[in-house]
Amino acid sequence: MVIEGCTVLVHDDHDGIGFTEDAAIVVRDGCVARIAPARAVADLPAAERIDGRGQVAMPGLVNCHTHAAMVVFRGSAEDLPVEEWFNDRVWPVETNLTDHDVRLGAQLACAEMIRGGVTTFADHYFAMDEVADVVRACGMRADLGWAYFSSQGPAGRERSLDFALRHRDGAGGRITTSLAPHATYTVSDADLRATAGLARDHGLRVHIHAAENRDQTDHSLARHGRTPVETLHRAGLLDVGVLIAHGTGILQRDLPVLSSGTGRIGVATAPRGYLKFAWDPTPVRLLRSIGIPVGLATDGAASNNTLDVWESMTLTALVQKAAEGDPRWLTAHQALDHATTQSARALGLDGRVGRLAPGHRADIILVDLTGPHVQPVHDTATALVHSARSSDVRTTIVDGRVLMRDRRLLTLDVPAVTAELRTRLPALLDRGHGGRIQHYDG
């Protein structure tokens, strides 16, 4: 495949971002084979040629932390503090989910993400065999983990391990897996330690909620005399690969602890939900100062309302300026760094995704910059971060396969999914049973 005539977002050896104008991308066997001047490959024989004029080709976006199937609850639990959101709304209705609901939700979520230029997502949820099936069929890339609480006893952890071992390197390498203890406040210290052991024994990464907000950190300090990050450290989780969801409650005192970890640590930031819950943002500047990659995420749509990673990129730029009181901080180039290099590193997928460079998987999106809301383009990075929208993504490619062409989805049938989902809504939202999958006391 040859994508020609586009502007290509490229990285230098120091993570710097630049743009090569009037270029072509040659894709072979699902990988980027070459980035060249368009005229140099004009006569190259190709099974498929894509006209990229007026568009920017960039690495597909990575959603570093989501619960894809929760799109079925999108907009059903609004304007609430997180305690009520969990205990009165979300955890009660999650008891209603069937495996098939998770499948429908994952299909809808993948449709939304492909349309929004997301090519990889890290999913932390239940009934993950269904999600793996959907990923296999729709062509996306994903890191999947089956969530568990200590309240489930050892069975939860065993199921998470079993899933991770069965699906690792699935779908021709598009599926990677992680162990998925829910959080430092729902999984006991002993179970976290056991998880770290399993991760080490099996070479798996761990994906976990920790220091989600400042209150959790304060509660942890009051109850245990240590922060959630210190809890991760004590359990040995910072010495295996770990992806920390949110981390808005990470404190200055956590920095040396994080630095001392011998595993690859990443943090996923989902800024929209933090605004809605009135949390602080993830301390991106602190984390950057010690070299911890911060990837972009959306969390589930029950809190975030969309799975729009492009919006997470834009909001990260905007909110970080305000939070630091510094208009010069978190430039458009830095935001693109989080969307590409840092997101890939947060998931341990650097070298494979996050760059358009020879040897990397051909996970590519084409973004239209000709719209009246983007023109004129004085600076391509700024145009991408501050003017373009996820709806300007016209083409989404994973492993060299086109999943969306000119905004038409090729691997998912949205009307069929939404029609079937509509029949399930009353049962899904029923809270008459009075149960819940877990109690929040973070």
Place this chain on the structure above:
Amino acid sequence: MVIEGCTVLVHDDHDGIGFTEDAAIVVRDGCVARIAPARAVADLPAAERIDGRGQVAMPGLVNCHTHAAMVVFRGSAEDLPVEEWFNDRVWPVETNLTDHDVRLGAQLACAEMIRGGVTTFADHYFAMDEVADVVRACGMRADLGWAYFSSQGPAGRERSLDFALRHRDGAGGRITTSLAPHATYTVSDADLRATAGLARDHGLRVHIHAAENRDQTDHSLARHGRTPVETLHRAGLLDVGVLIAHGTGILQRDLPVLSSGTGRIGVATAPRGYLKFAWDPTPVRLLRSIGIPVGLATDGAASNNTLDVWESMTLTALVQKAAEGDPRWLTAHQALDHATTQSARALGLDGRVGRLAPGHRADIILVDLTGPHVQPVHDTATALVHSARSSDVRTTIVDGRVLMRDRRLLTLDVPAVTAELRTRLPALLDRGHGGRIQHYDG
């Protein structure tokens, strides 16, 4: 015209917002004639029928404060504190603008706004005859004011008055006009007083920047012993209709002053730029507590990057929750209230726009809620504010005339405008002359 099969956003007598399902809107002579069940008007003869199934019909958005033509500088002055933004970037390049540049910019801006569901904008800029011409041709509604500084002498004020008198009630009533002193820090007290007198004599409103940020308020207190709002009060501007742009530096002590004003006072909030400049947000909760309408705005694209009022609506909901530390505050219904009733009141256009009700002008947008990023819809208000995007606006109607149908612009030619604009960019960005239109010392 009949728009049928849609869900219609309607207001009750207490500004409450509701949704009428499977409804039809009958438009006659540019006005909403009737909202009825779809079946009740199925046989009504109509010159045009629009299929609104799967879509929400709502009042067109109002951009309560912008500098439309500044789209030509979009993205050219990034990551800077406001002093440098004004003095080193924007005010130098504004000396380069020709009347024709303003025309091109206004055309591009109107194209962007129509595509984003904006039907009315309040523009505060220079060469406003050009903007009036563009508004006349493209079919939008606008309140236009020719900006002036005291540094121009009396000529600036006279030109603003002359423009306002020549164009008031222009374009079949689609154009209203305001006097447009630039700001409390660039227009002297004497000139502000003279402006209030002219406004009273001629029955005009005044559109002005004031208390844009907390620093301006602090400087004003240090220099003059009064806040910018107290300056407006002293000049008599709170006793004529006044639209205050930004007001992020409005203090508690300003509330009784604002309440004592006998004119109709409104505030325009453009939250995106405040995040970029690391300003506080407009104190919406305080202003609501004294009944001052807060309308949504984008400011110019040189600071805001887009003219996306839909994003302003979403950001207002998000940022206000975070700023107040209260997830229950500024609900989706409240955000829609700001986008409709409060924006119309801020511009003094209530009774004419901001509602779909008999006798109101037929300024209507149709918003598609079938996309995978919006489905399923548990709550229509939440779906609009937190999941839908400006790109989901499919049809834009002003005064009963369709300006965009199924995302195709009918009154503006974007490729022609952007092609011509491209040739002007080097000259527009030239700062070699060392001049600027004004010095910022707010």
